[in-house]
Each structure stands twice: as C-alpha cells, then as structure tokens.
Amino acid sequence: MKLTKHPTLFPEVWIIEVNCFRDDRGFFYESYHKQAFEQAGLIAEFVQDNHSSSVKNVLRGIHYQDMTAPMGKLVRCTAGNILDVVVDLRVGSPTFGKWFGHELSADNRLQMWCPPGFGHAFLTLSDTAEVQYKCTNYYSPASEGSILWNDPDLNIDWPIRDVLLSPKDSRSQTLKHYRIKPAFRY
Numbered sequence: 248m249k250l251t252k253h254p255t256l257f258p259e260v261w262i263i264e265v266n267c268f269r270d271d272r273g274f275f276y277e278s279y280h281k282q283a284f285e286q287a288g289l290i291a292e293f294v295q296d297n298h299s300s301s302v303k304n305v306l307r308g309i310h311y312q313d314m315t316a317p318m319g320k321l322v323r324c325t326a327g328n329i330l331d332v333v334v335d336l337r338v339g340s341p342t343f344g345k346w347f348g349h350e351l352s353a354d355n356r357l358q359m360w361c362p363p364g365f366g367h368a369f370l371t372l373s374d375t376a377e378v379q380y381k382c383t384n385y386y387s388p389a390s391e392g393s394i395l396w397n398d399p400d401l402n403i404d405w406p407i408r409d410v411l412l413s414p415k416d417s418r419s420q421t422l423k424h425y426r427i428k429p430a431f432r433y
Contacts (some may be wrong), residue, residue, distance in 0.1 A: 248283040256347040260333050260365065261289070263321075263358040276356060278323060279381065289360055291319055293381040300326075301371040301378070306410040308368020309334055309394040309401075309419065313430035316387035317363035320380045327376030328352035331359045332403060334366040334394065336425065339433035344422055346403050351378075364431040366394050370405060392430055393419035 253262040265283075267276040277283075284291075301307065309332070312318040322331055332348040350372070351357050361367045369378060393416060394401070397408075400422040 248280040261360045295382040305371045309366040311366045312390040316390035319362045319383040322380040323358040324351040327373030329369040337364045337431040337433040338429040395419040
C-alpha cells in the first residue's frame with residue numbers, strides 16, 4: 248500500500264491519499280492498512296466504524312468527545328462529496344479556534360485524520376453523500392459536545408448558508424461558551 252500524507256493548517260491533522268488500482272473492471276484500494284498508517288505516523292487503535300448518509304445541504308457537527316472518552320476519526324466519503332472541517336478546540340494552542348476544511352469525495356478517495364482535541368463537521372455538497380469513519384473510541388453520549396456551525400468567532404467559510412441541521416446541532420454552544428469549561432487544553 249502506498250500512502251501519502253498531505254499537510255494541513257494543523258500538524259496533527261492530515262489529508263491522507265492511498266493508491267488506487269484502476270482497470271476496465273473498476274477500481275480497488277485499501278482504505279486502511281495498519282502497518283502503512285503506523286509507518287506514516289498515524290498510530291491509532293480503531294474500535295468503531297460509522298457510516299452515515301445525508302442529503303444535500305445537511306451539516307453534521309461541529310462534534311467532539313471530551314477527555315472522558317476522547318475520539319479520533321479517520322473520515323472518508325464513499326458516495327458523493329462533502330466539505331470536511333476540523334476546528335482546533337485545545338485552549339492554549341496557538342491555533343485554538345482556527346479551522347481547516349477540505350473536500351472529500353468518492354472520486355478523490357481522500358481521507359482526513361481528525362485527532363482528539365479537534366471538533367469535526369461535514370457539509371454535504373452533492374445530492375446525497377455517504378461518509379464512513381473509523382473511530383478510536385466508542386460513542387459516549389455523556390462525553391459528547393458540539394460547537395455552533397456558524398459561530399462568528401470561527402468564521403468558517405461554508406459554501407452553503409441554508410443548511411439542514413439536527414435539532415441537537417442547532418442548539419450547540421458558541422466558542423465563547425466553550426472557553427468557560429473547555430474539553431481540551433494544549
């Protein structure tokens with residue numbers, strides 16, 4: 248397996264590209280290979296795989312799990328395309344409150360590594376999209392939190408402003424409120 252790590256705004260967050268073999272029958276690629284990922288510096292034990300389907304303009308996030316059950320995610324889009332976004336939530340970090348986004352799609356087969364300490368969100372850009380992600384911890388409702396997707400302190404450049412949110416995501420806290428009792432410190 249050939250794996251290429253592309254840098255992002257954050258040294259802890261990576262865009263990952265794996266080689267894909269194509270011929271007249273279609274394609275084949277290994278989306279995850281433990282040894283190759285470890286050789287590239289991504290050493291994580293994944294315990295849960297998630298798979299979601301969303302219609303156009305659905306925004307999921309900005310989610311995190313606090314230090315009682317911290318969760319890293321290896322995210323890929325297997326149908327359609329999304330804007331995948333991470334936000335540094337580590338108070339004291341030189342990049343606290345900054346964000347990075349990249350388009351993931353079934354065509355580009357890129358993946359994003361979002362480690363604990365970062366919030367994660369994605370916006371569906373195509374008519375439908377399927378997103379699959381490997382998680383380093385189990386889902387824990389008591390540990391989850393979220394930041395408001397359109398918080399002006401984050402100033403995320405979402406390409407769509409009329410998004411579809413879950414009721415829970417529409418009640419997310421602001422970054423100012425998060426600073427009062429942060430989940431992560433640098």
